[in-house]
Amino acid sequence: MTLEEIDKEYVLNTYARNYVNFKKGVNATLYDENEKDYIDFTSGIGVVSVGHGNEQVADAICKQAKNITHISNLYAIEPQAKLGQLLTKLSGYDVATFFANSGAEANEGAIKIARKYGETKFDNKRYKVITLEHSFHGRTITTVKATGQKDMHKDDFAPYPDGFSFDKKINDIYESIDDETVAVMIELVQGEGGVQPFEKSEVQKLAKFLKENDILLIVDEVQTGCFRTGEFLASNLYEIKPDIITMAKGLGGGVPIGAVLTTHKDILKAGDHGSTFGGNFLCTVAALEVCNILEKYKNNGALDEAIIYFETKLEEFYSNNKNIFTQSVGLGLMRGLRVNDADTLATIIKKAFENGVLVLKAGKNTLRFLPPLTISKKEIDEGFKRLGKTVEKI
Numbered sequence: 261m262t263l264e265e266i267d268k269e270y271v272l273n274t275y276a277r278n279y280v281n282f283k284k285g286v287n288a289t290l291y292d293e294n295e296k297d298y299i300d301f302t303s304g305i306g307v308v309s310v311g312h313g314n315e316q317v318a319d320a321i322c323k324q325a326k327n328i329t330h331i332s333n334l335y336a337i338e339p340q341a342k343l344g345q346l347l348t349k350l351s352g353y354d355v356a357t358f359f360a361n362s363g364a365e366a367n368e369g370a371i372k373i374a375r376k377y378g379e380t381k382f383d384n385k386r387y388k389v390i391t392l393e394h395s396f397h398g399r400t401i402t403t404v405k406a407t408g409q410k411d412m413h414k415d416d417f418a419p420y421p422d423g424f425s426f427d428k429k430i431n432d433i434y435e436s437i438d439d440e441t442v443a444v445m446i447e448l449v450q451g452e453g454g455v456q457p458f459e460k461s462e463v464q465k466l467a468k469f470l471k472e473n474d475i476l477l478i479v480d481e482v483q484t485g486c487f488r489t490g491e492f493l494a495s496n497l498y499e500i501k502p503d504i505i506t507m508a509k510g511l512g513g514g515v516p517i518g519a520v521l522t523t524h525k526d527i528l529k530a531g532d533h534g535s536t537f538g539g540n541f542l543c544t545v546a547a548l549e550v551c552n553i554l555e556k557y558k559n560n561g562a563l564d565e566a567i568i569y570f571e572t573k574l575e576e577f578y579s580n581n582k583n584i585f586t587q588s589v590g591l592g593l594m595r596g597l598r599v600n601d602a603d604t605l606a607t608i609i610k611k612a613f614e615n616g617v618l619v620l621k622a623g624k625n626t627l628r629f630l631p632p633l634t635i636s637k638k639e640i641d642e643g644f645k646r647l648g649k650t651v652e653k654i
């Protein structure tokens with residue numbers, strides 16, 4: 261049987277998949293079974309932050325895998341404790357972390373912290389969480405309900421938990437808040453929703469209002485976290501101090517890990533929350549290495565250089581193709597180009613793939629770029645050369 265046949269027969273059909281058999285990856289370049297190369301402007305949807313086949317991360321994982329991979333959270337785990345310490349240092353916030361295994365699970369943890377805060381801190385019960393339209397917070401029953409996209413709240417999976425509503429704009433949140441509202445959860449750059457950053461002043465105003473009214477601000481940094489926007493957290497860039505921050509995608513460099521960082525360190529007590537795999541030796545050793553690599557990469561100026569180079573090439577590509585693209589959006593190495601219609605976007609992504617460059621879709625009309633943060637200039641050049649060739653014929 262071919263890979264396609266086995267996959268279709270034995271794996272549940274929940275993804276609209278491309279059938280290519282990638283065999284090898286080096287930084288931002290992937291090779292299929294015929295040794296055809298592809299420039300990867302997706303990094304596995306913002307995950308492989310330090311590139312494919314990163315030697316340092318691989319060595320750290322190998323060394324750990326040959327020793328202890330997992331002991332459960334009934335015992336202290338040295339790399340988990342050290343990763344918690346490093347996340348506090350890199351974030352610059354006075355936080356402690358709970359470790360989960362994915363973005364959705366990190367958001368579940370954030371919501372649990374908020375709910376308990378609402379239950380224990382006030383005379384009345386506060387449990388409502390307000391999110392925003394076009395947000396994306398995950399695929400579990402709760403996080404899908406928190407996600408501000410009506411077409412994801414299908415009756416097929418109902419009933420959903422109570423206490424979630426979403427507003428069109430940040431400015432609408434003020435009116436939606438009532439005395440049962442415990443938290444507002446937002447992304448600072450909506451990733452899945454269309455690579456849409458919010459205005460800094462608007463976010464700062466909201467953060468200030470929430471603080472004054474004792475309502476928690478949860479920032480979902482599952483996609484924006486771990487240097488994606490140029491700073492360790494987008495919250496650093498926006499100069500706000502959220503109560504809870506969630507991370508996942510880029511943090512493990514390909515190893516599943518989620519994290520809930522909060523300044524409210526004493527809300528959850530032993531037994532309130534937990535995870536079998538969360539923060540085990542294997543994933544925290546990987547994430548420690550990823551964070552150490554990226555901290556150096558940021559401090560020596562290489563990250564900013566990569567961002568500027570990518571941006572320059574992207575803007576060049578955009579200005580050469582204004583008949584197709586209407587707007588350039590995003591921050592850092594989280595970028596998008598708005599396309600007039602969805603059909604053209606689908607065509608571009610398909611043809612780009614055939615021409616050896618991987619790109620993503622966001623929302624209904626955005627071509628999305630999430631390259632590895634360590635992408636080389638040569639790979640950026642080649643990727644945009646191939647994209648240029650792709651759109652020539654559209």
Ligand SMILES: *Cc1c(COP(=O)(O)O)cnc(C)c1O
Pocket residue numbers: 361362363364365367396397398399447451452480481482483484508509
């Ligand atoms: C990807 C994503 C999630 C969900 O993460 P999973 O690891 O797929 O559960 C949640 N929030 C944001 C902002 C994301 O981009």
